[in-house]
Amino acid sequence: MPRVVWALLCTLLIAGCASNPEDRPELTEADQYRQAHKSLEKNNFQTAIDDLKELEARFPYGEYAEQAQLDLIYANYQSVDYPATVVAAQRFIRNYPGHPRVDYALYMRGLANFNMEKGLFDNMVTSDKSSRDLQSARDAFQDFKRLVSRFPDSPYAPDARSRMVHIRNQLARQELHVARYYARRGAIIASINRAQYVVKHYEQTPAVPEALAIMAKGYERLGRPELAEKSRQVLALNWPDSPFLGKDQQIRLAWWPNEDNGLLSLLTFDLL
Structure with missing residues (x-):
């Protein structure tokens, strides 16, 4: 019986050595x-x-x-x-x-950069990313731009163009987010500058009507009625049914701060 056991152990040891990965022939x-x-x-x-x-x-x-x-x-x-x-x-x-x-x-x-800023729960709930750092989205836009410029007939070009539109809308919304932030804190000139940037650089995005409304309200606050009226006219001419225009075609921004609530808004983080 001991001889049988010893023979079995030797057999297992030899088999183990034969199966050593280092002894296997390398793959081509x-x-x-x-x-x-x-x-x-x-x-x-x-x-x-x-x-x-x-x-x-x-x-x-x-x-x-x-x-x-x-x-x-x-x-x-x-x-x-x-x-x-x-x-x-x-x-x-x-x-x-x-x-x-x-x-x-x-x-x-481009796809990797496009998805880079997604959070853990973004696939389960809809979230507005306009308040985030969108550097990865900007990188994705440049990738897609290079693709459609160099390879306009590529099978990937149509989807790249569609994603570029989406990214531009996101970037425009981010500028609006900053413009609102400045306006609520009384930095009217900075708010106007952000709104002007949207009108100039993102002219074909849905953010333009609100940007024009911000410009109109901002110029009113600064005592520049002629510039305020010009912004209002552009909005009324191009988007007559805009929710930022009342029935009298005057600017309506529900969130726009009153003259005396800037400090209250600052202290309460816009909760009041």
């Missing part, structure tokens, strides 16, 4: 890529990322190097690692500027 470049691609097909994105990085490390100038970098962009995006997606896309664009799929890399970098 093609086999390594096929292994990574199988992980992608099974949606095992983290495993695919590890396999693709190993492929790049072992065969940096191999036959599958370019495709491996493209797959790494996709795998990072699908694993919701947006910063890594941006880095991978940027590296591909830098390494292969003349590659026929540079448009894809630009698009994916």
